[in-house]
Structures are given as C-alpha cells and as structure tokens.
Amino acid sequence: EVQLVQSGAEVKKPGESLKISCQASGYGFASRWIGWVRQMPEKDLEYLGIMFPANSDIRYSPSFQGQVTISADISTSSAYLQLNILEASDTAMYYCARGEPGSFDFWGPGTLVTVSS
Amino acid sequence: DVVMTQSPLSLPVTLGQPASISCRSSRSLVYADGNTYLSWFQQRPGQSPRRLIYKVSNRDSGVPDRFSASGSGTYFTLKISRVEAEDVGVYYCMQGSHSPWTFGQGTKVEIK
Numbered sequence: 001e002v003q004l005v006q007s008g009a010e011v012k013k014p015g016e017s018l019k020i021s022c023q024a025s026g027y028g029f030a031s032r033w034i035g036w037v038r039q040m041p042e043k044d045l046e047y048l049g050i051m052f053p054a055n056s057d058i059r060y061s062p063s064f065q066g067q068v069t070i071s072a073d074i075s076t077s078s079a080y081l082q083l084n085i086l087e088a089s090d091t092a093m094y095y096c097a098r099g100e101p102g103s104f105d106f107w108g109p110g111t112l113v114t115v116s117s
Numbered sequence: 118d119v120v121m122t123q124s125p126l127s128l129p130v131t132l133g134q135p136a137s138i139s140c141r142s143s144r145s146l147v148y149a150d151g152n153t154y155l156s157w158f159q160q161r162p163g164q165s166p167r168r169l170i171y172k173v174s175n176r177d178s179g180v181p182d183r184f185s186a187s188g189s190g191t192y193f194t195l196k197i198s199r200v201e202a203e204d205v206g207v208y209y210c211m212q213g214s215h216s217p218w219t220f221g222q223g224t225k226v227e228i229k
Contacts, residue, residue, distance in 0.1 A: 037166075044220055044221075044222050045211070045220040045223075047219060050218075059217075060217075062118075063118075063217070095166070100171075101152070101154065102171075102172070102212075102214060103156040103168065103171050103172075103213045104166075105168055105171070106168075107165040107166050107168075109165050
C-alpha cells in the first residue's frame with residue numbers, strides 16, 4: 001500500500017526557516033518523482049516543484065524558485081521541502097505528492113504551516 | 118505559464134442529477150510524446166486531493182464509473198452522471214504537459 005506520511009503542523013515566526021518532510025512507503029521511492037504543492041487558506045493548489053530522487057533531478061516552478069528548496073534522502077525514503085525566510089503569506093497547507101509523467105497520482109495528508117508573529 | 122480556467126466556479130447540484138465541469142487551457146496540452154497530460158482531482162472538505170482522472174479520460178483505480186471525462190487540445194470536461202452526497206468538494210483540473218504544471222481555480226460542488 002502506497003503511503004506518504006508528512007511531518008506535523010508547524011507554527012513559525014516571520015524570518016525563520018522550516019524544513020518539512022514526507023516519508024514514502026509501499027513503492028520504490030528512488031524511481032518515482034515526488035513533488036510539492038501549496039494550498040493557501042481557502043485558495044487554489046499551486047505547484048512548487050518536483051524531484052526525481054534517483055538522480056536528484058529537481059524542477060522548480062519559476063514562481064517559487066529561490067523561495068523553496070526540495071531535497072530527498074533515499075536511505076529513508078523521505079522527501080523534504082525547505083521554506084526560507086518565512087513570511088505571513090507562507091501560511092498554507094503543503095502537500096507532497098507522488099509524481100508520474102504529467103501528473104500526481106497519490107497525495108500525502110498535508111502539513112499545515114502557520115507563520116505569525 | 119499555462120493558464121487553466123475552470124467553469125463554473127460554483128456548482129449546486131440536486132442529488133441524483135448530473136453535473137459537468139469544464140476546463141480550458143491557454144495552450145494545447147498535447148505533449149511531444151503524443152499524450153495529453155490533463156488530470157482531474159477531487160478535494161473533499163478537510164482532505165487532501167485525490168486524483169480521479171489522468172491523461173484526459175482514464176479513471177483511476179477505485180473511482181466510481183459515474184465519473185467520466187473527455188476533451189482534447191485546450192478544452193476538457195469532467196462529468197458526474199448522478200451526483201451523490203460523497204461527491205461534495207472542490208474539483209481541480211491540472212495540466213502536466215508544460216512546465217510548470219498548473220491547476221485550475223477549482224469548482225466547488227455542493228448539494229442544493
């Protein structure tokens with residue numbers, strides 16, 4: 001059974017950084033793309049980027065390049081999303097999702113990030 | 118970026134009646150390999166998105182056959198033949214033919 005387990009909710013202050021995780025099981029983690037999607041409160045889904053763990057090929061949305069860093073650890077089947085210099089506007093639910101050509105076929109439960117002074 | 122435009126944004130439906138959502142892309146979604154990477158996702162209240170349809174018209178495993186989808190090029194449609202209470206939520210189209218992948222604004226399906 002495919003599972004994506006994400007780290008728990010976080011509350012951060014503006015200016016801080018944060019790294020959230022997504023641990024995969026039930027499939028070959030290294031050989032499948034894994035991506036990240038943001039959903040601000042009551043808003044649409046926004047694609048942040050995607051990574052192929054086996055060769056560390058990472059593709060960012062130009063809108064988020066420099067604001068986020070995607071990484072992975074094959075030894076623990078985990079993907080990570082680092083959010084740099086947090087602002088209140090980074091308050092959102094962040095989803096990891098397993099990728100396949102042109103789509104995401106399985107989503108994690110999401111990690112709620114709240115940025116507030 | 119490819120802009121995905123859904124309509125309507127709100128869709129009140131009577132139980133047992135059909136529903137239809139359209140999605141237009143600002144560019145053709147036919148990819149170099151001949152595939153069209155247009156997916157539909159359902160997001161029930163308080164849940165993460167779940168994919169229903171991939172490559173325009175292919176239903177994912179476990180998706181009820183009351184869901185169907187069609188389209189080509191820049192115009193796509195998701196249809197629910199008979200809406201059930203569990204279908205309440207927001208539906209998103211997403212294109213994966215052009216980088217960055219982009220989503221539609223979402224269509225909120227609710228019961229009248």
